Amino acid sequence: MTNRLMLWTTALAALMGMATGAQAWHHETHEAAARYAVAALPNDLPGFFRAGGEGVAQFANDPDAFKHPKLPELAAGESPEHFFDLEMLKGEPIPANRYAYIALCEKLGVKPEKIGTLPYSVVEWTERLTLAFAEHRARPGDEAVKVKCFVYAGLLAHYAADLCQPLHTTIHFDGRADANGLSPRSGIHNKMDAIPHTVGVAWEKEATGLDAAPFEKLFPAIVEEIHRSNALVDRVYELEAKLPAKPSDEIAEPVKALAVERYRAAVLITARLYRTAWEQSAGVKLPEWMTPEAK
Numbered sequence: 001m002t003n004r005l006m007l008w009t010t011a012l013a014a015l016m017g018m019a020t021g022a023q024a025w026h027h028e029t030h031e032a033a034a035r036y037a038v039a040a041l042p043n044d045l046p047g048f049f050r051a052g053g054e055g056v057a058q059f060a061n062d063p064d065a066f067k068h069p070k071l072p073e074l075a076a077g078e079s080p081e082h083f084f085d086l087e088m089l090k091g092e093p094i095p096a097n098r099y100a101y102i103a104l105c106e107k108l109g110v111k112p113e114k115i116g117t118l119p120y121s122v123v124e125w126t127e128r129l130t131l132a133f134a135e136h137r138a139r140p141g142d143e144a145v146k147v148k149c150f151v152y153a154g155l156l157a158h159y160a161a162d163l164c165q166p167l168h169t170t171i172h173f174d175g176r177a178d179a180n181g182l183s184p185r186s187g188i189h190n191k192m193d194a195i196p197h198t199v200g201v202a203w204e205k206e207a208t209g210l211d212a213a214p215f216e217k218l219f220p221a222i223v224e225e226i227h228r229s230n231a232l233v234d235r236v237y238e239l240e241a242k243l244p245a246k247p248s249d250e251i252a253e254p255v256k257a258l259a260v261e262r263y264r265a266a267v268l269i270t271a272r273l274y275r276t277a278w279e280q281s282a283g284v285k286l287p288e289w290m291t292p293e294a295k
Contacts, residue, residue: 026193027061029201029263034060034157036207037270045278046136048146049153059154060161076113081159083116083168086230088181094119094223118162118169119222125156126218126273133281139292153274160273161266163222167192169230176237191243192236195259198244199251206260212271214279225269232258 038053066078088110095101098120105112129152135145162168167189171177175186191198215221235258242252 026190026197027064029193029196029266030060030064030158030161031057032196032201032203032207033161033263033266033270034154036204037157037212037267037274038153039204040207040210040212040267040271041274042212045275046140049149049274049278052146052150055150056153056157059151060157063155063158080113080115080117081121082118082162083173084118084226085115085171085173086169086226087171088115094226096219098124118159119219119226121159122156122163122222122273123219125152125159126277128152129156129274129277130280130284133278134284134286135290137281138286138290156273156277157270160270163225163269164229164262164266165192166229166232166236166262169226170233172233172237186240188236188240188243191240191245195243195255196263198247198249199256199259200247201256201259201263203263206264207267210264210268210271212268212275214276215272218273218276218280221269221272225265228265232262 035053035057038050038056041050043050063078063081067075067082069075088108089104090108092104092108095104098117101117101120102112105115129149132145132149132152135142136149139145167173171181171183173183174189175184177183239252239255239258242255244251244255
């Protein structure tokens, strides 16, 4: 093994061995969704990836770290990547790429960072993972490429799970918005982020029995998930008074059912995106400089 490969392998081992530490509750959900999405994959994906759930989970919280207030330029660009206020499109279909979306926002007279860019985060990171998988097909022994797959998959898992949090898809993201679209900051968003942890979802058990079939058409599937999640906004507000603030609070059965359903949705779409990326990677022709001969 070359020195470079030894360095990458050692770095990955260290990352996989880290304790998760003081994570916020919703961060635990992101990690679990990534970990068990990998576990849900069939045997036709490469063995290194199917065995790498812990490694993928280590990167699943990085997108939240990108919003650090001490990194203002990064945070400004990153924050809109986590949400999509569907109602602000006023019934217009979601454009299939980021720049067509920016053009639509200009037509509607609203800034794209106000509505959010979550669907583009998901599709673009899926395609980056597709490219990394294509590299692995070309250079299966390259340990650096395996690390790249773990990093990209972890980042993708974060945005995919955000699709499944209903309050990430609406103007009513933290209390019902007023006529000017302003949220009262009621605290419901944090409670909703936390419920998989606060109700005690059995991470592994509730992620079983999922069919990680690839998507035939990637972007329409992402759009469908946004609409499915947005359709649950009223349900979240119906349960607002019952959402627990901490694990010791009394847990209502409808709240637990919602937590389990949304967690399973996050695991499933993440696994299906991984499967889609792997299958699509078979048709990706790498540039000459990325081929084994060039290395």
